[in-house]
Amino acid sequence: MKTNHTHLGAGSAHWHPLSLMGLLTLSCGLPLAASAAGFIEDSKATLELRNYYFNQDYRSGTAAPSKQEEWGQGFILNYTSGFTQGPVGFGLDALGMLGIRLDSGKGTHYNPNSTNQAGFVFPTDNDGRAVNDFSSLGLTAKVRFAKTEAKLGTLRPRMPVLVLNDGRLLPETFEGMQITSQDFDNITLTAGKVEKVKSRTSSNNENLAIAGAGGAAGKRSNKFYFAGIDYKLNPDLLLQYYYGGLENFYQQHFLGMVHNLALPVGNLKSDLRFFDSRPDGRNASQAGRQEGYRSSGFHNNGEVDNRALAGMFTYTVGPHSIGLGYQALTGSSDFPFVNQGDGSSTYLITDRQTGARFQRAGEDTWVAQYGFNFVSIGIPGLTTVVTYQRGDNVKTDIGDQHEWERDIHFNYAFQSPVLKGLSLSLRNATLRSTVPNQRDIDENRVYITYTRDLF
Secondary structure, X not given: OOOOOOEOOOOOOEOOOOOOHHXXXXXXXXXXXXXXXXXXXXXXXXXXXXXXXXXXXXXXXXXXXXXXXXXXXXXXXXXXXXXXXXXXXXXXXXXXEEEEEEEEOHHHOOOOOOOOOOOOOOOEOOOOOEOOEEEEEEEEEEEEEOOEEEEEEEEOOEEOOEEOOOOOOOOOEEEEEEEXXXXXXXXXXXXXXXXXXXXOOOOOOEOEOOOOOOHHHOOOEOOEEEEEEEEEEEOOEEEEEEEEEEOOOEEEXXXXXXXXXXXXXOEEEEEEEEEEEEEOHHXXXXXXXXXXXXXOEOOOOOOOOEEEEEEEEEEEEOOEEEEEEEEEEEOOEOOOOOOOOOOOEOOOOOOOOOOOOOOOOOOEEEEEEEEEEHHHHOOOOEEEEEEEEEEEEEOOOOOOEEEEEEEEEEEEEOOOHHHOXXXXXXXXXXXXXXXXXXXXXXXXXXEEEEEEEOO
């Protein structure tokens, strides 16, 4: 159970959840002792207040709970230092997070069939209820030389092969090392290694896994390697290649292209993505898969075997945007990605609100999307997006199955100078599926966020 809600994930240190501001005092004191003015002069700090309500109603299946409903208040303090002066600069970043339970009942949080099951917003305490609060502190040391920067500690990756999940009260974070270089014009090089993950509903770091590896008691790995290149051929064309590999589970190659084309009327954005995923280490052998290094899929004997090809085309004219996409998965396994079963994200065009992701073996999915900006009718700050996607040819023992999801999002950023930084987001989703073990879902979320620059 994820019950250690006061452990802050920085070595063996323990911090009180309300002492996050003490981090700034510590960080600012370090450069003063070293007489490194750039460390302070270029430092920044922001505070985000995130009030979040979540309601997920299961419309099929009999397992408890039949509904999950939780409400909480989150505090996210993000401190980014500058660099010490000289040809090689040193810095320190810090991320302090605190989540406080406002409402969560045992009947809408606890799953009696899985003692390690956390709620969708909070960790689970020993009695099966949501904890009163949970918190964490992440530190990141960094070094910069010319236009190359190395980071060691807490990372928040947003790469095609590894994407943090930020759909709950507090975001998911990772522990590892990352090097990013922009020393070549129009080229960004990225490489590194991730060893741990801290889920969006936990204060503890854990090793990495994929779906099919056995959940909390299954096999894990503490070595995820990644490397990539982003090449901006011109202001309107981005080409990408990335590699990601979770030791003893899978190796994955990604090719991507994003192109913006100005038309006589409006603009067309093309987003093409291709993933090729193969087995690695123990997953590549029958003996290793029998040990538990397995992937979910259809008659794949636990072996990773997946190709994912997708394209999303969005036409924008005035306040309107119309998108149409298609994604095809081939191979005998589901699409593999870092996933411990407690909240993860992918770079698939089908990864939407409910978390179904539409990434099962053999699945073909059409995506349609419409967006509107209400500034055109005199309501600046208000936007909406409606998405519908349908996946077919899902391989199962009872034949090919299908599923569909519809999402409606309304977002409003307050325009008054007094309320600058305050925003509201209302999100509704419906998922219906004939896939075994996938429950039908009706879901509502409400986000009220306020972000303020401290300095």
